[in-house]
Amino acid sequence: RKEVEQDPGPFNVPEGATVAFNCTYSNSASQSFFWYRQDCRKEPKLLMSVYSSGNEDGRFTAQLNRASQYISLLIRDSKLSDSATYLCVVNFPASGTYKYIFGTGTRLKVLA
Amino acid sequence: GAVVSQHPSRVICKSGTSVKIECRSLDFQATTMFWYRQFPKQSLMLMATSNEGSKATYEQGVEKDKFLINHASLTLSTLTVTSAHPEDSSFYICSALSGYEQYFGPGTRLTVT
Numbered sequence: 367r368k369e370v371e372q373d374p375g376p377f378n379v380p381e382g383a384t385v386a387f388n389c390t391y392s393n394s395a396s397q398s399f400f401w402y403r404q405d406c407r408k409e410p411k412l413l414m415s416v417y418s419s420g421n422e423d424g425r426f427t428a429q430l431n432r433a434s435q436y437i438s439l440l441i442r443d444s445k446l447s448d449s450a451t452y453l454c455v456v457n458f459p460a461s462g463t464y465k466y467i468f469g470t471g472t473r474l475k476v477l478a
Numbered sequence: 479g480a481v482v483s484q485h486p487s488r489v490i491c492k493s494g495t496s497v498k499i500e501c502r503s504l505d506f507q508a509t510t511m512f513w514y515r516q517f518p519k520q521s522l523m524l525m526a527t528s529n530e531g532s533k534a535t536y537e538q539g540v541e542k543d544k545f546l547i548n549h550a551s552l553t554l555s556t557l558t559v560t561s562a563h564p565e566d567s568s569f570y571i572c573s574a575l576s577g578y579e580q581y582f583g584p585g586t587r588l589t590v591t
Contacts, residue, residue, distance in 0.1 A: 398578045409571050409582040410522070417578075453522075457578060463527075466512070466580065470521040 367392050370456050372469035380477050383444050387472045389454030390436045397464075399437045400455040401428055404471065410453055414439070444476045481505050482574050484583030491562055492591055498558045499586045501572030507552035508574035513545075515568045516585075522571065528555040562590040 371390045379385045391399075398417055402410035414421050416437055420429040427440040437456075441448055454469035481504040491497050501511055511528040526547050527535045534547035546558040555574075559566055567590045573580040 400579065407569070409585045412579055412581065415579055455580070463510075464578070466524075468522050468524075 369393060369467045370454055370469040372452075372454050372472045374470060374472060376473040376475050378475045378477055379444055381444055381446060383476075384440065384442045385444055385474065386438055386440045387452055387454075387474075388436050388438050389456075389469055390434075391454075391456045391467075392435070393456070393458045393467075394435065396435075396456045396458040398457045399428075399430055400457075401426075401437075401439050402453040402455060403450040404453055405450050413452070441474075444474075446476050446478060449474055449476045480576050480579070480581040482572065482581045482583040484572055484586055486586060487584060488587045488589075490589045490591060493563055494561055496558055496560045497562055497588060498556055499570055499572070499588075501555045501557070501574070501583050503553045503574040503576075503581075506574070506576050508555075508576065509552065510575040511549060511555040512573045512575070512580065513547060513555070513557050514571045514573070516571060517568055525557075530555075559588065562588070564590045566590050 369392050400415050401413045403413050404410040414428045416428045416430050425442045430437045451471040451473050453471045457464045457466045483502045485500045509530050513525045514522045516522050525540045528547045528549040530549045536542045549555040571585040573582045
């Protein structure tokens with residue numbers, strides 16, 4: 367089982383739709399969780415950090431379920447500009463520091 | 479806040495030469511920085527973890543003598559690709575750790591001819 371798993375998509379949704387992505391992780395010692403968006407040929411940009419049960423920022427909501435070991439990202443009222451790849455990142459303590467594991471990303475295409 | 483710069487953004491070099499890439503945290507200090515590479519349509523691959531004042535930790539399969547990392551200050555880490563070959567052509571991205579969050583530089587596109 368991969369340490370962090372995401373559905374690669376693509377998720378094709380119409381403008382205005384609500385879309386949700388899930389990300390599962392295998393290490394129960396994982397402590398912090400992050401969602402990044404990455405546009406084609408660009409660097410990842412931090413979208414949201416999740417340290418407790420969840421986080422909300424405008425149209426974006428992230429929820430953490432530690433019992434089932436997954437985090438989700440919900441995007442409401444999708445915009446064309448939301449089209450990107452969404453990366454799930456998990457960290458856990460390892461050898462006195464923290465190890466960060468990236469998912470392979472979920473591609474979202476918002477259609478006009 | 480949390481801005482990371484990377485220089486150069488794009489470089490073309492001849493096979494056999496060395497290329498140095500700089501990663502700077504502009505408005506915060508970063509004890510830890512990471513270096514990644516990414517091939518087209520693939521996910522980020524961690525190459526090494528750079529710690530200020532100590533040796534970098536390389537991931538399995540990454541040659542430390544080929545990819546030299548120096549983290550001489552709390553705001554600067556450098557990656558030098560030595561004796562570059564065409565197969566080293568890739569998108570190299572650094573990130574700097576602020577608290578638990580990674581902030582990425584804009585990346586360097588390396589082409590080795």
